[in-house]
Amino acid sequence: MTRKPFLAGNWKMNLDRRSGVALAQALAARSVTWTGRDVAVFPPFVYLAEIARSLAGSSIAVGAQNVSDEKSGAFTGEVSAAMLKDVGATLVLCGHSERRHLYGEDDRLVNRKLHAALGAGLDVILCVGETAEERQSGSTEPRIGRQLTLGLAGVSEDDLERVTLAYEPVWAIGTGNNATPAQVGDVHSYIRGMLAGIYSDMASKAVRIQYGGSVKADNIKALMGVANVDGALVGGASLQSEAFLGIVEGAL
Numbered sequence: 001m002t003r004k005p006f007l008a009g010n011w012k013m014n015l016d017r018r019s020g021v022a023l024a025q026a027l028a029a030r031s032v033t034w035t036g037r038d039v040a041v042f043p044p045f046v047y048l049a050e051i052a053r054s055l056a057g058s059s060i061a062v063g064a065q066n067v068s069d070e071k072s073g074a075f076t077g078e079v080s081a082a083m084l085k086d087v088g089a090t091l092v093l094c095g096h097s098e099r100r101h102l103y104g105e106d107d108r109l110v111n112r113k114l115h116a117a118l119g120a121g122l123d124v125i126l127c128v129g130e131t132a133e134e135r136q137s138g139s140t141e142p143r144i145g146r147q148l149t150l151g152l153a154g155v156s157e158d159d160l161e162r163v164t165l166a167y168e169p170v171w172a173i174g175t176g177n178n179a180t181p182a183q184v185g186d187v188h189s190y191i192r193g194m195l196a197g198i199y200s201d202m203a204s205k206a207v208r209i210q211y212g213g214s215v216k217a218d219n220i221k222a223l224m225g226v227a228n229v230d231g232a233l234v235g236g237a238s239l240q241s242e243a244f245l246g247i248v249e250g251a252l
């Protein structure tokens with residue numbers, strides 16, 4: 001089973017309107033030469049529509065960093081999956097470690113958000129990952145196993161085709177301290193095995209698993225060379241066109 005590499009840039013709460021559009025335009029201009037890979041960017045909510053317009057006609061997809069678990073109604077400050085779709089998003093991040101740790105999102109809420117997104121026709125990147133303490137205490141696998149089991153609860157094998165997994169060790173995010181290829185390989189193969197247990201061997205082999213955490217142009221090749229690594233979810237290095245292009249173009 002060959003899986004198409006998937007490189008995604010999570011802009012987090014960075015860039016303004018002008019620099020976001022300039023970045024999108026620079027990526028779109030270069031994307032005409034790209035084959036054999038999927039690329040997506042995740043701008044802040046308020047710029048989604050404009051970035052989607054800047055990328056229209058290119059192969060680059062636009063996603064949202066967050067989504068409400070509710071469909072509509074009196075939920076001040078929230079944004080629904082249907083609204084995201086309405087402005088041109090085709091994907092959403094669920095369970096990013098910053099949502100889990102800074103905003104207290106637990107696995108059940110992550111699961112409800114994932115269902116809201118899939119239900120509205122959006123694809124999902126489900127993020128999982130352990131903290132430094134969990135790794136030190138030997139609980140990396142149970143932690144990730146739980147995030148997968150609860151995060152994917154109620155997701156059918158058919159719908160799994162619209163889900164990408166992202167392994168983002170919390171201690172590697174924004175630290176410049178990325179996981180070693182051996183650590184990444186161990187967790188990715190654990191995730192693949194878990195998916196085979198929950199679904200089937202065939203379904204598991206079709207799922208793409210990205211690595212995220214201090215990915216740069218100079219480490220993407222080594223990471224992509226690891227078994228079961230099918231792409232990257234990039235934070236800091238996705239904010240600057242040359243850095244992100246180096247990752248997208250260095251990935252294969």
Ligand code: 13P
Nearest residue numbers: 010173174213214235236
């Ligand atoms: P950095 O690439 O800045 O470490 O961030 C990773 C991340 O959180 C992507 O979602």
